[in-house]
Amino acid sequence: MLLLIGAMTIGLILSLLAMGVFISFRIFEFPDITADGSITLGGAVAAVLLVAHVNPVLATLAAFAAGAVAGSITGFINTRFGINRLLSGILVMTALYSVNLHVMGKSNVPLLSERTMASVADTWGQAVLGASTVNLAGWAVNVRDLSVLVCCVAIVAVVGALLYVFFRTNLGTAMQAAGDNAQMIRALGVNVDNMVVLGLALSNGLVAVSGALLTQYQGFADVQMGIGMVVWGLASIIIGEALVGVRQLGFIIVGAVMGSVLFRLLVAIALRGGLNPNDLKLMTAVFVFCALVLPGLVRRMKRPRPVAATN
C-alpha cells in the first residue's frame, strides 16, 4: 500500500514533466533537452525559497517562472541565432548545471522542518481526519502520505485542465498550428518564432513545477535530480498514447498523467522485484527505444495494405 501511494504520488508529480515534454516533443517536434536542467532548476529555486520561509505556493510559482525563463532562452537561441534545436537545448541544459549550483550554493539542499506543500497538506489532512494514521482497506496509512497524494491529484487536475483550456484559446490554437504547419500559420499572420519561444517557456515552466513539487515531496533538492528526466517524460507520453489511443488533446493530457503514474508503478514494482537502481536509467532508455522502434517493425512485418486513393 505504501509502495502504491508513493509511486502514484511521484507519478502524478512527474506527469507535469510529461505535460511539458508533450508540448516540446509532440506539439513542436522540438527535442528539447533543456527539461533535464529546468526540472532541477525548479527544485533548486523552490528549495532555496522554502529555506528562506517563503510561502510554498509562491515558491512553486517562482519555480515555474524560472523554468519558463530557461525554456525561452532555448527557444530564443534556436529561433534568433539559428542554432540547431537539439544543440540549443544542450547548451542551456549545460549552463543550467552551473546556474543550479549557484542557486543552491551547494549540491544538495535538504528541507528539514521547512513549511512545504507536503507539510501543509499533512496539516490539513490531520485537521480533517483528526488522526495521523487512517485505515484504508485494512491497511494503516500515514495521513501525511494520503494528504500529499490528494494534494497532487488536485494540482495535476487543475494544471491539466488549465492546459486543456489554454490550447482551445486563440493563442493556444495558434501555438498548436505553429507546430503542426508553420507555413500555414505564418500565412495567417502568426510569428512562428515567438510561438516556439512561448511554447518552450510553457513547457519548461511545467517541468520546473514538477521539480519543485518533487523537491517538496522528497524533502531535498539535488543538483543531479534532472539527469535523464526528458527520457522519463517521453516514456510516460508513449505509454499514455498507447493507453488512450486517441490523438485528441484532452485524451492526450489524461493519457500523459496515466502513463506517468503507470510507468512509476512499473518502476516501483521492478525495484521491489530486485532491479538494481543503478540500472534504472538504462532500462528507461531501452524502454523508450523499444517503444519508438517496435511499432515500425510490426508494421513492416505485416503485409503492406493497399493505400486508398485520395480525392
Place this chain on the structure above:
Amino acid sequence: MLDIHHIHKTFNAGTPNEVRALQDVSLTIDEGSFVVVIGTNGSGKSTLLNAVAGSFIVDTGAIRLDGSDITAWSEHRRATKVGRVFQNPFSGTAPNMSIAENLALAARRGMKRGLGWALTRSVRDELRDRVRRLNMGLEDRLENPIGTLSGGQRQALTLVMASWIKPKLLLLDEHTAALDPKSADQVVQLSQDVIARDKLTALMVTHSMHQAALLGDRLVMMHRGAVIHDFSGSEKSRLRASDLLARFEDVRRADRLDESAAEMLRRTYV
C-alpha cells in the same frame, strides 16, 4: 493597390548554383483586378508571388501594397493584408487540427491572438454557414482532423480561409495543379466566385492555358525572371488558349535561336 517596382532576386548568389529568379520585374495592379500569371517552368512565377508574400526579402527594388511600403516586412506581418493558397494542398492547413479549428485560426488572420476562446458560438455558427456554402458536405465533419480530407476539399477550405477576412491581395499559386480534373474545376469555380463576390484583387499562377484564357481581366506572361507579355482589357478578353500556346512556341523558338547563336559564337571565337 499593388506596386512592384524593379525587383530583383538571385538565389545562391556567387555560387555555381546561382539562379537569377527575378530580373527587374515591375508590375502595377489596380484594385479589384484579377491578374493571371503564366510562364515556362522556372520562369519565376512562384518566386514573384513569394516575393510579394514575404517568403524572402527581395535583393533590390520595392513593393508597395495598399499604401504601405512592405518591402522589408516579415511574412507574418504581410499576412495582415495578403491571403494565400499554395500549390500543395498540404501547405495551407494544419493537418492534425480540426476543420473548425483551422477555420477559426483563419478568422483571426493578422489579428492579435490572446486568451479568448477560439471556437466561440458565433465563430462556430459562421464557419458552419461558410462551409455549407461549399456544398461538399463538410459541415457535418467540422470536428474531424483536416488531414483526413481530400486535396480538393483542403484547397477549397484553404480558399475559404484565405478570404475569410477580405484580403487586400489574394495570391493563388497553381492552387489546382495537384488536383484531379474534377476537383480542379470545382476549386477554380470557387475561386472565381469568391473573387467576384468580394471584389478581390488577385494574382493567380496557372499552367492551364484554358484557365488562363478564361479567367481574370489581365494576363502576364513571364520568361527567365522577367515579364515578357502583359495583356489587359479587350486584348485579354479576345485571347484564346491557342493564342497563348503560340506565344509559348515563340518563346521556345527564341530560346533555341539563342542557344544556336551562342553555339555558333563559341565555335567561331573559342
